[in-house]
Amino acid sequence: MPDAKAAPDGLVADLKRARDARDDAEDAVADVGESRIRALRDALTELDRLLAQYEEDATGTGDFQSYLSFQDDLVAFVEELDDDLPEREAFESLLDLFKKRRLSDADFTEARNRLSDARDLVGRLDHLADTRKRYADARQAVEERADEHAAEVEHLERLRRLGNADLDAPVEDLRDPIEAYDEAVREAFEAFKSNASARCVLDLVATAESYPLVPFEPVPGDLREFVAGADDAGGEPIPQLLEYAEYSPSKLEHYVEEPRTLKRVVGGNRTYLDRLDADPLVVDWPPAPAAELQYRARELVAVVGRFADDSVLEWLHAVRAAARTNDYERLRTAAVADHELTDGEMERAASGVEDDLEAAREAEAALRDALSEY
Template structure:
């Protein structure tokens, strides 16, 4: 259990007490007293140097006049009228010194204490607001937890002991084969041929091969170096310009085109031609296999195509979905999470999260009316 519920209760109690303290005094009276106190302090700051000693009689007169006007703003019988009058008494003399101002400030201390009721109410309101925000944040967190528990519980009927190797073996066999075949293709095919290959894959939306940047593509299509394989172009790009002059007609053009787009060339690999793990649902996988076969046939040996056929046969097996879901859960959950799912601990945690969420919602509703605008 978190500390949010007692925090809400404590913050509510503190705010209620602080609000009551203001109401007992009277907010309007406190505000009026605050204005007088603040103006007295301003007077002290403005005239302390001028009104003390014998050097500035005009300043002394101005100070006394404004002080009298301020005291008269508090009606007879107002709370702390005597404290403000005591302040005035500190200056009822012909010559003032720094000590008079110190005594006047001391006379205002009881006033400060009561005016602080306003500040304490603001501080208490802020503490309550923060406690409510934290509780609301925790409720959102608990809602996400409950949703995650629901997702886990939806997997509780999955057969975690299903022989997922029946799927993994043919898929991994194909992935290794197509990786080796494509690596050999890149070593022997010209960069122009690879550009053409990538263009053809655009007709197959389920084979998401990378697009070559326009400036690099233009260079490969027009320059003689475009007849070289991509690994050779990457090797050339590492040479100095003087050494590169022995291999290509325009070393600067190759440097500009290849060196600046090296990452784009290195991204051309077999990854878009490989199958995901865990695999897709059967219908999606069969469509992807169909497109992959059309693309891979252009460069891969018959052995690689044979691996694709093996995967296709697995996707047609009536047991495929059971195996796929088992593979998905094993990939998604670690051993501890699988144990908690099987033991029922996930369901228990879900119930605890729901109970805490409801308690916090109830607490927020209970304390909401105290957040007045006063």
């Protein structure tokens, strides 16, 4: 987290400078025309190619045919240049520069020097790209710092809220029914998975897909299809299917009708079946806010009631009833504070976070404003 009291002035100044530099670079390109400068860059590239191609053979007492070819190619190149091309006169001047009976290395050096202003114009494109990159980087830095301050605001608001928790509140009034339910539903699901047919267990998981707050991992398609269609294997408990998957095909023929399919499908989904447990059904500690827990408990009743006995449902109803009491949020806040806050956070909350909170809010607002302005 950034220092809540750290002024954002430096980042804002960097952003303004980057914006101004980008605008100046865009104006410099616009004065000439971006398309005209790009055409100039293409012309310089082609000219450099010509000079590099002929410089060695056409100079001094070199190849006379290369000298003639260079003259022809240079004339053709200049004549094809657009009349509106920036620095066209500098290109045209090369025709006179090279119109002599013998060329030297100095002539090629002079030719390149005459195009220095053209190269400076082309450099405006690179400068524009650089300033745009610096501007994008400056914006990203401001956005990241604003996000950091937003996270600090959220953190401080949480500390302020939890710092006011009544740590002497009787949180066991919540913990006892939740822990009793969680333990009971884990035992009930383990017994269900161990003894019921694989078809029944996976049907339950498929049914839970209609309840978004009971987040079982969906049954793999091939496993669901095999268990539903195999009358013999689908009627076996999941531990038995996993044991069967370890058998050789010849041994397995004595137990199921499709031994190779079972080994492929059950063996291929062993990890899924091993990991299938009651985690999506437990409430856990500390609990969710009242409205969320009430809604989730309603969905849990619909799912848990399909395999667990009344004793499990009684604890679930007790949890649901606790979430409806007027004292629930006070108890939950105390539970969350005790469970989540470190000693250091407790001390900071106790000493007060209002100044830091206000500073973080102001810093974030200043950075968001700068992003809008620049």
